[in-house]
Amino acid sequence: MIPAPEIDFAAVAPLIVVSIGALVVLVAELFLAERQSLLGRPVTPAFRGSVLALASSFFLGLVVVVACVQFIEGGSSVFDPANPMVRMDRLASFATALVALGALLSCLLSVAYLAELRINHGEYYVLILLATSGMILLVSAVDLVTVFLGIEIMSIPIYVLAGFDRRKLRSNEAALKYFLVGSFASALLLYGMALLYGATGTTQFEGIRAGFEAGGRLSQVGLALVLVGFTFKISSVPFHQWTPDVYEGAPTTITGYMSVTVKAAAFVALLRAFVEAFGGVDQAVENVLWVLAAATMVVGNFMAIVQDNLKRLLAYSSIAHAGYMLIAFVAGTPAAYSALLFYLLVYVFMNLGAFGVLVALAHHGRDAEKMDDLAGLAQTRPGLAALMTLFMISLAGIPGTAGFIAKFQIFMAAVGADHVGLAILMALTSVVSIYYYLRPTVVMYMREPGDERPRMSLSSGEWTVLAVCATAVVLLGIFPNSASTDALSWLPAALDWSRDSVVALVSQAR
Secondary structure, eight states: OEEEEEEOOOGGGHHHHHHHHHHHHHHHHHHTTTOOOOTTTTOOOHHHEEEHHHHHHHHHHHHHHHHHHHHOOOOOSSOTTTOOBEEEEEHHHHHHHHHHHHHHHHHHHHHHHHHHHHHOTTTHHHHHHHHHHHHHHTTBBBBBHHHHHHHHHHHHHHHHHHHHSSSSSHHHHHHHHHHHHHHHHHHHHHHHHHHHHHHHHHOHHHHHHHHHHHTTTHHHHHHHHHHHHHHHHOOOOOOOOOHHHHHHHSSSHHHHHIIIIIHHHHHHHHHIIIISSOOSHEEEEHHHHHHHHHHHHHHHHHHHHHBBBBBHHHHHHHHHHHHHHHHHHHHHHHHHHHHHHHHHHHHHHHHHHHHHHHHHOOBBEEEOGGGGGTTTTHHHHHHHHHHHHHHHHHTTTTTTTTHHHHHHHHHHHHHHHHOOHHHHHHHHHHHHHHHHHHHHHHHHSSSSOSSSOOOOOOHHHHHHHHHHHHHHHHHHOOOOOOSSGGTTTOOOOOOHHHHHHHHHHHHHHO
């Protein structure tokens, strides 16, 4: 008789919550679609969207709470110890809370935006929850099979979401391009995993690390293909070409969602794979990553200079930030890895905040995505102009903002690992970025408003997201860690969180 496996459901608790949430929202959408009224109110598309967004936000908020509790408790739980494929440790808890928070903020942004663009379809929130479940699986995966499943569960709903505004040719093009490029990247990733399995005889990270050196050339080629597959997901040069077109064509809320959550999940999965499966970065891989990081920073920043479309500008900005984060892998130290996690945390707030301002300006069935759409915004909507300026200077890394602290942590980690040249290149490209990040500010404050007036009201969800993002950008820029005084003890210990996550990861890999 085959003994029953010892299952620890704590390892998949966040995944269970978000999966149940997707089923509940799906059933609720079907229920609401068949009713004319509910609780004395007519069931309009706007009302249905608000209910589904509220339900999605509830489950995503519950995921954040569960992940935070697991992080505070520490320890490590494996779903099936006899066949470890999913492990919920502090790194996975940190990343789970991060992607769930990004998804939660995106759902709150979407309520008024979908109604404004008249694309208020209930399956939108189901797709976000399903994509988030794939991300949670990805960041907790300790087996190549689970990694691939997480990537596919994450990617397929986002392919659909990229083309959600199906009336627009540009949105359809974005979905098709993302699907084709993503499928190609997945094929390379899967082929690399097959080679690693052939070289080491296992798909588990621990087994791959034990047999990696014995695999010789075959294992090295497998590692190279896996790296190529992940560089597609993080939008690293030279595998970045899809990013500007997809970011421009997708609905703005989805662009913001993709830019923070997909990047966070992919970087955390790559970090875990490098540390646990490959035992860190050897000299050859380090040289490749050095070139990738340098090229990504240069191409992303210099291409952003010539952009007049705000979504394409933020797309190239996203590419540049991927280059900054790749420096952590080049350095390959615990300090660099903790700086990467802190950077991902900060990036969620400052990038989603910038997209949140664009969402709040959507009006009369059209996105606000041209530079001219910001003309004179300081006169018509001074609050939104100030918020956009805050998010732009944070993305540029101006002192006093969270973006500066994040870049400084990466910079010091690179210098500490004797990669001074790469650190100098990071500083120089950051200086270049100030030009295009301040362009929107100049347009908002130095130009007269156009004939097309922006939307003069904000929904409660938009106000909430912008307030949360702005508060986090300021507080994490001034107090990146909890203060010792009682008056400031409530501030988040963000740097400590990232360090604790890396300590657990490194200790488990030994």
